[in-house]
Amino acid sequence: MATVSLRSLSKRYPGAENLAVDSVSLEVAHGEFMVLLGPSGCGKSTTLRMIAGLESISSGELAIEGRRVNDVPAKDRDIAMVFQSYALYPHMSVLDNLAFGLRRRGIERGEIERRVREVAATLGLADLLKRKPHALSGGQRQRVALGRAIVRDPKVFLFDEPLSNLDAALRVGMRGELIKLHHRLGATMIYVTHDQVEAMTMGDRICIMHGGKVAQIGAPLEVYRNPADLFVASFLGSPPTNLIPSRFNGEALHVGEATLRLPRSSVQEPIFGIRPEDIRIDGAAPHTEGEILAVEPLGAETILRVRLTGIAADVLVRGPRSVNAKVGERVPLAYDLAAAHLFDPATRKRI
Amino acid sequence: MRRALLLAVLTLFTAFAAGPFLWVATMSVRTTTEISLDHYAWPEKWHWEKFPAAWFNSAYNVYFENSLLVVLGAVAVLTVVGAMAAHCFARYRFRANRLLYFVIFSAIIFPPQITIISLFQILVQYQLYNSLIGLTLVYIAVQLPLTVYILESFFARIPSDLFDAARIDGYSEWQIFWKVSLPIAAPALATTVILNTILLWNEFLYAVVLITDEAKRTLPLGIQRFMGDQLEDVGMIATGLMIAIVPVVLIYAFFSEKLIQGMTAGAVK
Amino acid sequence: MIRSSVDRQPWGAILAFLLPAFTVYTAFTAYPVLRTFWNSFHKVLPRSEEFVGAENYAALAQDELFWRAVRNTFTWACVSPLAEVGIGLVLAMALYARVPGMRFFRIAWFTPVLMSYVVVGIIWVWIYNYDWGAANALLRALGLGALVQAWIGDPKLALPSLIFITTWMWSGFNMVVLLAALHSLPSEVVEAAELDNCGWGAKLWYVIVPLIKPTLLNLLVLSFIGKMKIFDLVWITTKGGPLWSTETVSTYVYKRAFEWTSFDLGYPSTIAAVWFVIVLSAVLTLTWLFRTRERLEY
Numbered sequence: 001m002a003t004v005s006l007r008s009l010s011k012r013y014p015g016a017e018n019l020a021v022d023s024v025s026l027e028v029a030h031g032e033f034m035v036l037l038g039p040s041g042c043g044k045s046t047t048l049r050m051i052a053g054l055e056s057i058s059s060g061e062l063a064i065e066g067r068r069v070n071d072v073p074a075k076d077r078d079i080a081m082v083f084q085s086y087a088l089y090p091h092m093s094v095l096d097n098l099a100f101g102l103r104r105r106g107i108e109r110g111e112i113e114r115r116v117r118e119v120a121a122t123l124g125l126a127d128l129l130k131r132k133p134h135a136l137s138g139g140q141r142q143r144v145a146l147g148r149a150i151v152r153d154p155k156v157f158l159f160d161e162p163l164s165n166l167d168a169a170l171r172v173g174m175r176g177e178l179i180k181l182h183h184r185l186g187a188t189m190i191y192v193t194h195d196q197v198e199a200m201t202m203g204d205r206i207c208i209m210h211g212g213k214v215a216q217i218g219a220p221l222e223v224y225r226n227p228a229d230l231f232v233a234s235f236l237g238s239p240p241t242n243l244i245p246s247r248f249n250g251e252a253l254h255v256g257e258a259t260l261r262l263p264r265s266s267v268q269e270p271i272f273g274i275r276p277e278d279i280r281i282d283g284a285a286p287h288t289e290g291e292i293l294a295v296e297p298l299g300a301e302t303i304l305r306v307r308l309t310g311i312a313a314d315v316l317v318r319g320p321r322s323v324n325a326k327v328g329e330r331v332p333l334a335y336d337l338a339a340a341h342l343f344d345p346a347t348r349k350r351i
Numbered sequence: 352m353r354r355a356l357l358l359a360v361l362t363l364f365t366a367f368a369a370g371p372f373l374w375v376a377t378m379s380v381r382t383t384t385e386i387s388l389d390h391y392a393w394p395e396k397w398h399w400e401k402f403p404a405a406w407f408n409s410a411y412n413v414y415f416e417n418s419l420l421v422v423l424g425a426v427a428v429l430t431v432v433g434a435m436a437a438h439c440f441a442r443y444r445f446r447a448n449r450l451l452y453f454v455i456f457s458a459i460i461f462p463p464q465i466t467i468i469s470l471f472q473i474l475v476q477y478q479l480y481n482s483l484i485g486l487t488l489v490y491i492a493v494q495l496p497l498t499v500y501i502l503e504s505f506f507a508r509i510p511s512d513l514f515d516a517a518r519i520d521g522y523s524e525w526q527i528f529w530k531v532s533l534p535i536a537a538p539a540l541a542t543t544v545i546l547n548t549i550l551l552w553n554e555f556l557y558a559v560v561l562i563t564d565e566a567k568r569t570l571p572l573g574i575q576r577f578m579g580d581q582l583e584d585v586g587m588i589a590t591g592l593m594i595a596i597v598p599v600v601l602i603y604a605f606f607s608e609k610l611i612q613g614m615t616a617g618a619v620k
Numbered sequence: 621m622i623r624s625s626v627d628r629q630p631w632g633a634i635l636a637f638l639l640p641a642f643t644v645y646t647a648f649t650a651y652p653v654l655r656t657f658w659n660s661f662h663k664v665l666p667r668s669e670e671f672v673g674a675e676n677y678a679a680l681a682q683d684e685l686f687w688r689a690v691r692n693t694f695t696w697a698c699v700s701p702l703a704e705v706g707i708g709l710v711l712a713m714a715l716y717a718r719v720p721g722m723r724f725f726r727i728a729w730f731t732p733v734l735m736s737y738v739v740v741g742i743i744w745v746w747i748y749n750y751d752w753g754a755a756n757a758l759l760r761a762l763g764l765g766a767l768v769q770a771w772i773g774d775p776k777l778a779l780p781s782l783i784f785i786t787t788w789m790w791s792g793f794n795m796v797v798l799l800a801a802l803h804s805l806p807s808e809v810v811e812a813a814e815l816d817n818c819g820w821g822a823k824l825w826y827v828i829v830p831l832i833k834p835t836l837l838n839l840l841v842l843s844f845i846g847k848m849k850i851f852d853l854v855w856i857t858t859k860g861g862p863l864w865s866t867e868t869v870s871t872y873v874y875k876r877a878f879e880w881t882s883f884d885l886g887y888p889s890t891i892a893a894v895w896f897v898i899v900l901s902a903v904l905t906l907t908w909l910f911r912t913r914e915r916l917e918y
Contacts, residue, residue, distance in 0.1 A: 054811050075817040087808035091830045101816035361714055361725055368729045368792055371743045374754065390752045436641035445629050458649055462849050462899050464873045464892035468659065468885050469652035492648030495641060524633035553736030555852040560878065571738040575856060578742060592739050599734050607727050614733065615797045
C-alpha cells in the first residue's frame with residue numbers, strides 16, 4: 001500500500017518535437033484504484049512506464065510513499081506490473097514464472113512455496129503449475145501474469161491494458177475479478193486503458209489524458225457529469241455528447257431556434273453541450289423541434305438522430321424503447337438545462 | 352558514466368576490427384622504403400601511381416580479369432541453374448522431392464578435400480586443368496548447394512494462388528518459372544548473387560589446386576604469389592591487397608543491408 | 621503446391637528444371653566423392669593405378685602427422701566457436717542497449733568477414749611480424765616489451781595465434797546474427813525480468829540466453845563446420861608450421877597430394893575419405909545434441 005505522486009512529469013523522446021507526456025500531475029492515495037484513460041497515443045502507457053521505471057523521466061518528480069524515485073531503478077521501486085501481452089517467460093513453467101521474482105529477491109524457499117501456492121489457489125492455477133505458457137489459453141496466461149504480480153506483494157500494482165487481448169466475454173468476467181481483487185488486497189493500483197467501460201466500472205478515480213496532457217481527474221460519475229473540456233465531453237459516453245454552436249443574444253442563449261434561459265457568460269458564442277440522455281421528447285414544454293433523420297432501436301432504448309430546425313446540426317437523442325418515431329417525423333425536444341454545459345470554442349474548456 | 356564506458360569499449364573494438372584494413376590502406380599509397388622507415392606513419396605523399404604500377408607491371412590486371420571472368424560466369428550460370436532447381440523443389444510435389452533436396456543440401460557440410468583430389472584428376476583427364484572454364488564449372492558446383500538452400504525457402508513462401516492463376520491463364524511450366532517465380536524472388540536472387548560473388552571472388556583452395564598457369568591465376572592466387580617472393584615488397588603487396596578488396600568494399604557500400612542479411616540468413620532461428 | 625488440372629505431375633518440366641543442377645552436381649560433386657573413395661583403395665600414380673585394398677587405411681592409422689593434424693583441427697573447431705560466439709554475444713548485448721551510432725558499428729564490425737582469407741592472412745602475417753608487426757609494436761609502446769613473441773614462429777603460440785585471427789574475423793558476423801535474434805525477443809519479457817530484480821547478468825542468464833538458445837547453437841555448429849574446413853588462412857600464414865603445430869587436415873591432404881614427391885593420390889584420398897566421415901559424424905552428433913525439444917513460442 002502506498003501513495004504515488006506525480007508532479008509535472010514530462011517525457012520527451014530524443015529527436016521528437018513534441019512531448020510524449022506533458023507536465024502530468026497526479027496524486028494516487030493509499031489503496032486507490034486510479035485509471036488512466038485516453039485514446040491511443042495520448043501518453044498514458046508512457047506515463048505508466050515512467051512510474052514503473054521502464055522509461056526515463058525527462059522532467060518533473062515522481063514519488064512513491066513520499067520518497068522521490070526518479071533515479072531509483074525499476075527493480076528497487078517495489079512495484080509489480082501486468083503487461084498487455086502478459087510477458088510471461090516462455091521457457092519457464094507457470095510455477096517458475098510465479099516464483100522467479102521472489103527467488104531473484106532472495107526470499108527463502110518455504111516462504112516462496114507458501115505464497116505461490118496461495119496465489120495459485122486464488123486464481124485457479126493450481127492444476128497448471130507445471131505447464132509452459134504456450135500450452136495455456138489467453139485467459140489462463142492473463143491470470144498467471146496477474147499471479148506473478150500478486151505474489152510479489154508490492155506497494156503498487158501497475159496494469160497496462162491487461163484485458164485488451166482477451167475476447168469480449170472473458171473481458172467482462174476478468175473485470176469483475178479485478179475489482180474483487182482490489183477489494184480483497186486493498187492495494188494501490190494504477191490501471192491504463194482506452195476502454196471507457198473499464199474505466200467507469202473499475203476506477204475509484206479516472207485520469208483522462210489527451211495529447212500527453214491531463215484533461216481531467218475525478219471520480220467516474222463526476223467526470224461524466226461535469227466534463228472539464230470538449231475532449232472529455234466527447235470522449236466519455238456512448239453515444240457521445242451533442243455539441244452545438246450557440247450564441248448569446250441579450251439575456252438568452254440561442255441554440256438554433258431554441259431560446260434558453262442561461263446565465264450570461266463572457267464568451268459570446270459558446271458551444272452548447274448536452275448528452276443524448278438529457279434531451280427529452282416533450283410536447284408539453286419544448287425548447288425546439290427537429291426532424292428525425294434516423295432511428296436506431298437498440299432493444300433497451302432507442303437512439304434518434306434529429307436535425308434541429310434553424311441550424312445545421314444533428315443531435316442524438318436517447319429515447320425510451322417504446323418511443324414511436326418514424327424517419328421524417330417532426331418531434332419536439334426539451335433540454336435538461338441542469339445537465340447542460342457551455343464550452344469556450346477557443347480554449348475548449350467548460351465555462 | 353556507464354554509457355561512456357560502453358562507448359569506449361565499442362570504439363576500441365571498432366579500431367580492433369577495422370584497424371588492420373586502415374593500416375593496409377595507408378600502406379598501399381606509400382612506397383616500400385617509406386614503409387620500412389616507419390610502418391605506421393600516415394602517408395606523407397600519396398603515391399597513387401602505385402596502383403597503375405601494380406595493375407600493369409605486376410600483372411594485377413591479368414589476375415583481376417581472370418577473377419572477373421570466372422566469378423561472373425559462375426555466378427550467372429549458378430543463379431539460373433540454382434533457381435530452376437529451387438523452384439522445382441519448392442513448388443512441385445513428387446516422392447523424391449525431399450530426398451533429392453537433401454542430397455544437394457547436405458553437400459554444404461562436405462569438406463572440400465573429399466572432392467578436390469578427384470576434381471583434379473577429372474579436370475586433367477578432360478583437359479580442363481589450368482583453364483578458366485574448368486574452374487568456373489567447379490565453382491558452380493561448389494556454390495550450388497547454398498544457392499539452392501537459400502532460394503528454395505524463398506520460393507516456398509510464394510502463395511500458390513499466383514501459380515494457380517497463371518496456370519488458368521494458360522502459362523506453361525517454364526513460363527510460370529520465368530514470369531512468376533523469378534520476378535517475385537528478385538530480392539532473394541539479388542542476395543544470392545551478391546553472396547556468391549563475394550564468396551567466389553575470395554575463393555582460394557580450388558583455385559590453387561586447379562590453376563597453376565601464371566596467366567590464368569585468379570586474384571587471390573596472384574596476391575599469394577607475391578608473398579612467397581624473396582624480397583617482400585610490402586608496399587606493392589599492400590597496393591595489390593587494396594585492388595583485391597575494392598570490389599568487395601564497393602558491393603558492401605551499396606548493398607550492406609542485403610549482404611549482411613544474405614550472409615546471416617538461416618543462422619537466426 | 622501447383623496442382624495440375626489433370627492431377628498429374630508435369631514430369632517433363634520437373635526433369636527439365638532439375639537436370640542442369642543435377643548434371644553439375646553429379647559431375648563435380650557426387651562423382652568426385654565416389655571417386656575419392658575408390659582412390660582410397662588404390663595407389664594412384666600419374667600413369668597407373670594399383671589396387672591395394674585397405675593398405676592405405678592401415679598406414680593412416682599409424683600416421684602421426686595425420687593424427688596431429690586432426691588434433692589441431694579439432695582444437696580449432698572446438699575453441700574458436702566458443703570464443704567467436706561468446707564475444708559476438710557480448711557485442712550484441714552492447715548494441716542491444718541502443719547506443720548511438722549503432723548502424724555504423726554494425727557495418728564496421730561485419731567487414732572482416734567479407735575479406736578473402738588470403739587478404740586476412742597477409743595482413744595478420746604482418747601484424748604478427750616480430751620486428752615491426754602491430755602486435756609487438758603495441759606491446760612495446762605500452763611498455764610491455766618483455767612480452768613480445770614470435771607469434772606464428774613459435775610452435776607453442778602458432779595455433780592460438782591463428783585461432784585469434786578467426787575469432788577476430790567472425791565475431792562481427794556472430795554479433796550481427798545475435799543482434800537480430802535479440803531484437804526479435806519480446807521486449808516486454810525482458811522488462812518483466814527487469815522488474816523481477818534482474819540486473820544485466822541475471823537477465824542474460826535467466827531470460828535472454830535461454831530464449832536465443834536455438835540461434836546460439838546454430839552459430840556454434842556453423843562455426844564448427846567452418847573451422848573443420850579451414851585451409852586458406854593456414855596456407856597463407858604458416859603453411860602448417862612451425863613444426864606441424866598448425867597443420868590441419870586440409871593442409872596435410874594438400875601437401876600429400878600436390879607437394880610431396882610421391883605423386884600418389886591414393887593415400888591423400890584415404891585421408892580425405894576418413895576425414896569426410898569424421899566431419900559428417902561430428903556434425904550429426906552436434907545437431908543431435910543441440911536439438912531443441914520444444915518450440916519456444918512467443
